[in-house]
Amino acid sequence: MAKNKSKTRVTETVLRDGHQSLIATRMHTDDMLPICDKLDNIGFWSLEVWGGATFDSCIRFLREDPWERLQQLKRALPKTPLQMLLRGQNLLGYRHYSDDVVKEFVKLSAQNGIDVFRIFDAMNDVRNLKSSIKAVKQNGKHAQGAICYTTSPVHNNKIFVKMAKKMQQLGCDSIVIKDMAGLLTPYNTSELVKSLVDTLDVPVHIHSHATAGLASMCQLKALEAGCSGIDTAISSFAEGTSHPTTESMVAALSNTPYDSGLNLPELQEIGAYFYQVRKKYHQFESEFTGLDTRVQVNQVPGGMISNLSNQLKEQGALTRMNDVLHEIPQVRADLGYPPLVTPTSQIIGTQAVLNVLTGERYKTITNEVKLYLQGKYGKAPGKINSKVQQMAIGNQEVIDCRPADLLKAELSRLKSEIKSLAKSKEDIMIYAMFPDLGKDFLQQRADGTLTPEVLQAIGEQETKSDQAPAEFLITLHGEEYHIKVTGTGHPNQERRPFYMTLDGVPEELQVEILSEINTSASNTSAASGKSSTHPKASKPGHVTTSMPGVIVEVLVKTGDKVKAGTPVIITEAMKMETEIQAPISGKITEVYVSKGDTVNPDEILIAIE
Numbered sequence: 001m002a003k004n005k006s007k008t009r010v011t012e013t014v015l016r017d018g019h020q021s022l023i024a025t026r027m028h029t030d031d032m033l034p035i036c037d038k039l040d041n042i043g044f045w046s047l048e049v050w051g052g053a054t055f056d057s058c059i060r061f062l063r064e065d066p067w068e069r070l071q072q073l074k075r076a077l078p079k080t081p082l083q084m085l086l087r088g089q090n091l092l093g094y095r096h097y098s099d100d101v102v103k104e105f106v107k108l109s110a111q112n113g114i115d116v117f118r119i120f121d122a123m124n125d126v127r128n129l130k131s132s133i134k135a136v137k138q139n140g141k142h143a144q145g146a147i148c149y150t151t152s153p154v155h156n157n158k159i160f161v162k163m164a165k166k167m168q169q170l171g172c173d174s175i176v177i178k179d180m181a182g183l184l185t186p187y188n189t190s191e192l193v194k195s196l197v198d199t200l201d202v203p204v205h206i207h208s209h210a211t212a213g214l215a216s217m218c219q220l221k222a223l224e225a226g227c228s229g230i231d232t233a234i235s236s237f238a239e240g241t242s243h244p245t246t247e248s249m250v251a252a253l254s255n256t257p258y259d260s261g262l263n264l265p266e267l268q269e270i271g272a273y274f275y276q277v278r279k280k281y282h283q284f285e286s287e288f289t290g291l292d293t294r295v296q297v298n299q300v301p302g303g304m305i306s307n308l309s310n311q312l313k314e315q316g317a318l319t320r321m322n323d324v325l326h327e328i329p330q331v332r333a334d335l336g337y338p339p340l341v342t343p344t345s346q347i348i349g350t351q352a353v354l355n356v357l358t359g360e361r362y363k364t365i366t367n368e369v370k371l372y373l374q375g376k377y378g379k380a381p382g383k384i385n386s387k388v389q390q391m392a393i394g395n396q397e398v399i400d401c402r403p404a405d406l407l408k409a410e411l412s413r414l415k416s417e418i419k420s421l422a423k424s425k426e427d428i429m430i431y432a433m434f435p436d437l438g439k440d441f442l443q444q445r446a447d448g449t450l451t452p453e454v455l456q457a458i459g460e461q462e463t464k465s466d467q468a469p470a471e472f473l474i475t476l477h478g479e480e481y482h483i484k485v486t487g488t489g490h491p492n493q494e495r496r497p498f499y500m501t502l503d504g505v506p507e508e509l510q511v512e513i514l515s516e517i518n519t520s521a522s523n524t525s526a527a528s529g530k531s532s533t534h535p536k537a538s539k540p541g542h543v544t545t546s547m548p549g550v551i552v553e554v555l556v557k558t559g560d561k562v563k564a565g566t567p568v569i570i571t572e573a574m575k576m577e578t579e580i581q582a583p584i585s586g587k588i589t590e591v592y593v594s595k596g597d598t599v600n601p602d603e604i605l606i607a608i609e
Helices: 014-022 033-040 054-062 066-074 097-114 126-138 157-168 188-198 215-224 246-252 264-279 302-314 316-336 344-358 366-374 386-393 411-417 425-433 435-447
Strands: 009-013 045-050 082-086 116-119 142-148 174-178 204-208 228-234 471-476 477-486 495-502 504-512 549-552 566-575 576-581 586-591 606-608
Touching: 009 033, 009 157, 009 246, 014 045, 014 054, 014 082, 014 264, 033 264, 033 316, 045 054, 045 066, 045 116, 054 066, 054 425, 054 435, 066 082, 066 097, 066 425, 082 097, 097 126, 097 411, 097 425, 116 126, 126 142, 126 157, 142 157, 157 174, 157 188, 174 188, 188 204, 188 215, 204 215, 215 228, 215 246, 228 246, 246 264, 302 316, 302 344, 316 344, 344 411, 344 576, 366 386, 366 576, 425 435, 566 586
Parallel strands: 009 045, 009 228, 045 082, 082 116, 116 142, 142 174, 174 204, 204 228
Antiparallel strands: 471 477, 477 495, 495 504, 549 566, 566 576, 586 606
């Protein structure tokens, strides 16, 4: 039986999950290093510094080498074990990788400084954890198996305990309840932890987000039930969709059997440092990352909500957030109630966005949803909606084996494909995780042209050159009028209604666009993408996209004959790929786009006649 030690193990998350949950994973390494000496002297059981969305964010937005970040942090934190979040067979990407890539990635992560590997599978399919756990143990590191906690008609504590036993049998050194959305309630936490502690021979930890305001109570009940370790975040990056506050939990446990032994005044100094740091990232703050009990219904995890709001903002659709949160539970039910954690959270979240923005459920279905419905991510916990499955994949075969068993070894191929740019084994892994994005990163690094996204100065308001003011004064024929735009409707036969007040009097204005002034702000969704200025679609054979995105691949060329429903283009939006199909049968008369172009809805991408 696992027994709680006299001192509670504390894992500090400010360098990974804390800022992932609250500022969309945007903290630069330069803002971490100055405080590392103080962090290293606290005595944390571990510091979570890597994995999750950090690898992606480093490459996509910060233009930093994620491996270099890990190396710098290891040098700056020599006394404290460093921890990462690993997505099992998905590693840090959005697909399953072959076993040889998993083995290599874990080996390099261990060599570069990771001591504790927290390993999870978004489907809670233990088959997808085997290779990662084996690789961690082969490298002499701590393997922590994670139960992705969720609630649904098909989940219960008995299932979670059974899963934990399997992970222990695979060699896990500890087990963590990963409550990524903050769904645990105090007394259910106590029951689950007690069941795990009574069953297992390894320590049990708890990771719970504070979204619903319950996490600190859950942690206390977990410790009373025999839990050995808790995850917290320093106050400046705590609470809401992040974690319980480190300083608060240390104070609460002081002089009890669960005392953490950590120094509160020293923690407060660290909190003061990050209080100033957070101000630099004000443009990534979101109104959706505070306390919100609706998470008990929509189950959107902390790391997802800040990124989802930022992505909706980029789509010009932030006002639809509540609609998306309402849609997510429906999509999750249709897909058999998978836990909402990367990549399933992204898969379901993006599909929910598409359903909302297109105004029709499953009018557009992402490639990742199709792969999910084919069993390529693992076994769904519950029954899948057969109508949705038929819409997405027709009569295609659904696999029932471990998905990676169908993958051929791919490390040699990856090395060959990127050998001209890769200067190390770590560079190959950058390419492996995100082929197009990684290749662009390595090329720009070689060219000396890496440019991180711009941080707005403190006090500066976010502006876009293609945005129109919503409230303004105009002078016309010597008369001054106060106009406030209160809303806009969808285009109706080339006309769009705008709702406004004119000197306080409600008015409706019908606008017909005859020509446009071209701007570049709406075409900056990719760091290296080319702007698109395509004509507007007006015929049944005009291929369009449902939302702004980037062209990943053009599958046809001028002169090709296609049948209705044939994939002609693959686009990427919100990190998910979507096949765009031919709306009619006919001949390709014009291809207006190429790989890397950024495109917007209603533009002609391909013409078919």
